[in-house]
Amino acid sequence: MAAQGFAEGQSVNRPPLFDSEDYNYWKTRMEFFLQGYDYQLWTIIKEGDLVVLNPREEWTDNDRRMLSQNNKPKNLISCALTRREFNRISACKSAKEMWDKLKLTYEGTNKVKETRIDILVTQYEKFQMMTGETITQMYSRFTDITNGLAGLGKMYNTGDMVRKILRSLPSQWTPKVTAIEEANDLTIMSLEKLIGSLMAHEINMERLSESSSKKKFTNAFKVITAPSSYSSSSENAGSEDSDVDDVLSKLQKILKKKKKNGSRWIQKKEKKEKEPVCYECRNLDI
Numbered sequence: 001m002a003a004q005g006f007a008e009g010q011s012v013n014r015p016p017l018f019d020s021e022d023y024n025y026w027k028t029r030m031e032f033f034l035q036g037y038d039y040q041l042w043t044i045i046k047e048g049d050l051v052v053l054n055p056r057e058e059w060t061d062n063d064r065r066m067l068s069q070n071n072k073p074k075n076l077i078s079c080a081l082t083r084r085e086f087n088r089i090s091a092c093k094s095a096k097e098m099w100d101k102l103k104l105t106y107e108g109t110n111k112v113k114e115t116r117i118d119i120l121v122t123q124y125e126k127f128q129m130m131t132g133e134t135i136t137q138m139y140s141r142f143t144d145i146t147n148g149l150a151g152l153g154k155m156y157n158t159g160d161m162v163r164k165i166l167r168s169l170p171s172q173w174t175p176k177v178t179a180i181e182e183a184n185d186l187t188i189m190s191l192e193k194l195i196g197s198l199m200a201h202e203i204n205m206e207r208l209s210e211s212s213s214k215k216k217f218t219n220a221f222k223v224i225t226a227p228s229s230y231s232s233s234s235e236n237a238g239s240e241d242s243d244v245d246d247v248l249s250k251l252q253k254i255l256k257k258k259k260k261n262g263s264r265w266i267q268k269k270e271k272k273e274k275e276p277v278c279y280e281c282r283n284l285d286i
Contacts (some may be wrong), residue, residue: 015080023106024151030080034073041073045095074098113152120149128168135198138168159187162194176201
């Protein structure tokens with residue numbers, strides 16, 4: 001695991017590793033790495049190599065620096081690929097050619113790209129929060145879709161995404177959705193602010209649900225364990241609630257008493273069945 005984590009490039013000096021899985025994720029990270037490492041290298045990848053006009057025998061020190069600069073992005077891309085992926089681009093002559101070949105391999109032609117966009121757009125339009133899903137889980141699924149679209153060149157503005165998330169929430173969230181819409185301008189509201197507000201409301205909903213469940217549980221056991229004294233105890237309900245442990249203790253005592261009485265009844269029945277009976281009059285044989 002440690003070796004894998006190191007190979008993954010969790011360092012500002014190592015490019016992220018690409019092993020043929022999740023190309024859009026790697027491409028985005030690689031762009032950030034190259035732009036932060038040396039923006040000129042990213043320019044070479046997007047626009048092509050720097051051109052040396054002088055013939056080889058007349059190269060100057062500046063010409064050699066330009067050639068060295070052309071090879072740096074090639075080296076970085078090679079270091080970011082597994083052996084299998086490197087074999088795909090090993091014959092390429094420039095960093096731009098290497099980058100474009102990887103892009104064509106994993107994003108396909110424009111027609112394939114449009115098909116993938118259509119699939120993700122459909123997922124975006126039909127997106128809904130699932131039953132039992134938390135806000136964090138829902139937002140993670142949402143960002144997977146929007147990031148995939150962004151990697152293919154399809155972008156939604158922040159206001160559209162904010163409204164989409166609010167529309168995806170189930171009916172029990174309606175009061176909170178209404179409050180957010182009335183208190184904020186959705187066209188300028190950030191996704192971070194929206195998700196933070198929804199997560200805070202989710203925590204409050206869970207707390208209130210737990211409190212309500214505990215109260216119902218306690219009241220139910222009060223009725224079972226102390227029906228005769230319920231009226232007197234209800235007078236003090238405002239000042240003091242019975243602990244669940246006390247309720248369970250009382251319930252256990254009642255269950256033990258019922259079990260003991262049941263055992264006595266069974267013993268009497270067995271004793272009666274063992275007494276001799278006259279088969280003519282069906283009375284006890286005295």
